[in-house]
Amino acid sequence: MTHTPANKTVLISGASVAGPALALQLHRHGFTPTVVESAPELRTGGYKVDIRGTAVEVCRRLGILDEIRAASTDMSGGSYVDAKGRTVGQMPAEIFGGRAEQDDEIMRGDLARILYERTREDVEYLFGDSIAALHDDGDGVDVTFESGARRRFDLVVGADGMHSNTRRLVFGDERRFRRYLGAYISIFTGPNRLGLTRWETYHARPDKLVSVYSTAGEQAHTAKNCFVFAAPGELSYDHRDPDAQKRLLADAFAGDDWEIPRLIADAAGADDFYFDAIALIEMDRWSSGRVVLLGDAAHCASPASGQGTGLALTGAYVLAGELAAAHGDHRTAFAEYERVMRPGVELNQRFAAGFAKEMTVSSRWKIALRMLMVRTLPRTPWKNLIAKKIRDDIQRAAHAVPLKEYETAPVSPATACVPR
Incomplete structure (x- = not known):
């Protein structure tokens, strides 16, 4: 009925x-x-x-x-690079993303x-x-x-x-x-300076993480730039003021090397600039x-x-x-x-x-340890167990809400809304 x-x-x-x-x-x-x-x-x-x-x-x-x-996005994988752009280690997308078959x-x-x-x-x-x-x-x-x-x-x-x-x-x-979780994140589109195709490149610094990726749907000359940085307390700014947010981002990464200065400079012309607290x-x-x-x-x-x-x-x-x-x-x-x-x-x-807390690490020796894990994981006999543990934790969260079946009512022209 x-x-x-x-x-x-x-x-x-x-x-x-x-x-x-x-x-x-x-x-x-x-x-x-x-x-x-x-x-x-x-x-x-x-x-x-x-x-x-x-x-x-x-x-x-x-x-x-x-x-x-x-x-x-059809991403094929990702890699970590050092300050000179040398690949430290890489992994396929399913391990990076902790995905199951249908995801x-x-x-x-x-x-x-x-x-x-x-x-x-x-x-x-x-x-x-x-x-x-x-x-x-x-x-x-x-x-x-x-x-x-x-x-x-x-x-x-x-x-x-x-x-x-x-x-x-x-x-x-x-x-x-x-509830502030101790870090900020910014994402925006810029030139594909690393020549990426369906690939994500990460560079870690103390209390900071930078990633650049280009997806299957991305134009060949563009990529997404993502910056994460830790901050002990919340910053004071207007979340509707992108110019102020761009200045905060530039200040947070001032003096850093690798591709960071050029990537930060690309924020100035980005019309999809996003900046917010991780909260x-x-x-x-x-x-x-x-x-x-x-x-x-x-x-x-x-x-x-x-x-x-x-x-x-x-x-x-x-x-x-x-x-x-x-x-x-x-x-x-x-x-x-x-x-x-x-x-x-x-x-x-x-x-x-x-x-x-894991998105950024606080010291160079912790970064070095993480890079060692990234470099050696693909060659270790227990890599499948580690990948399964990562995937299981993510999947447990992803399946946490039970679904019911809800009966939908037939919609007639009399009940349809008129677009405006």
Whole structure:
């Protein structure tokens, strides 16, 4: 029997991954989603993200797995180099990434594009706008947008990242929920100075790690530059000011050799520059009244987990499914969504907190020891056992959220949303 859900109109803040994935499933369940995004158009930049474990099955159920396979980074391996650019050791991609057979990897921008193209005909998108104020009166949510427009929705979902504006408006200052893990990360596109093809090159320095990679979908003359550096305390800067962030990055790597000066210089002209703290978002609850948080807005696990995208996709699938199963009863659905997701989220956050300490090492002798391991691992008789241990730890985190089957409702033209 098909039920018409209550609370049909849902405003989703954020058009990266979690938001469009939620919109896709909500529409299939008979809801009417609207997505608001502060950027003037779809953000197509970003870094490579893993699709592992439960997220693989979620993508299959979303109907986008074949497109992800077609857009795979198809990395073949990676290597460490010393300050003179000499290869110290190298490993195949499956060991570097700790992947199982069905796992894949895709550029964040490609995934966002796939989800947007799947939803653009059925979902209303409001680009170049954001939520300025929310008023939940118990029967609905009155929303005032930065543009001055005012509308009323049954439910509001914050899928707007670690620095969530929705979370700030409803739950308070981000500093109450952010746990800094001791390092910063920056990623941007630059010239392919190392001539890489489906390959990643790493260079480690005390308290710092640099990697450069070029994927199967990368243009031959471009590559992604990634910088990680430890900092004992959080830095003071505006996360919306890329020029200030570029100065912080340059200061952190000032005086370093190898290709670092040229790579840092490439940040100046990068239009996809990303810089942020490696941090967790930890909250006692993810919903308040008719407002609920999703993905990094609710429970950022940081890049150190390798699971932020997987948790966003899985959370979107679960939240939409629970709303459908509860026939739109948001109290029941939000509680069940959190019950299903929270144990897996917390496991991944513990994994991230441990791995964040391993992303950079503090001394030259520790770097030398790591390079020795990288150089000798491919030739050791126990290499398969070590690779299995790495893979098992990652896969345990990647399968931490159990999946239910949710029945989707047939969507008729009368219930479909009109794109704007």
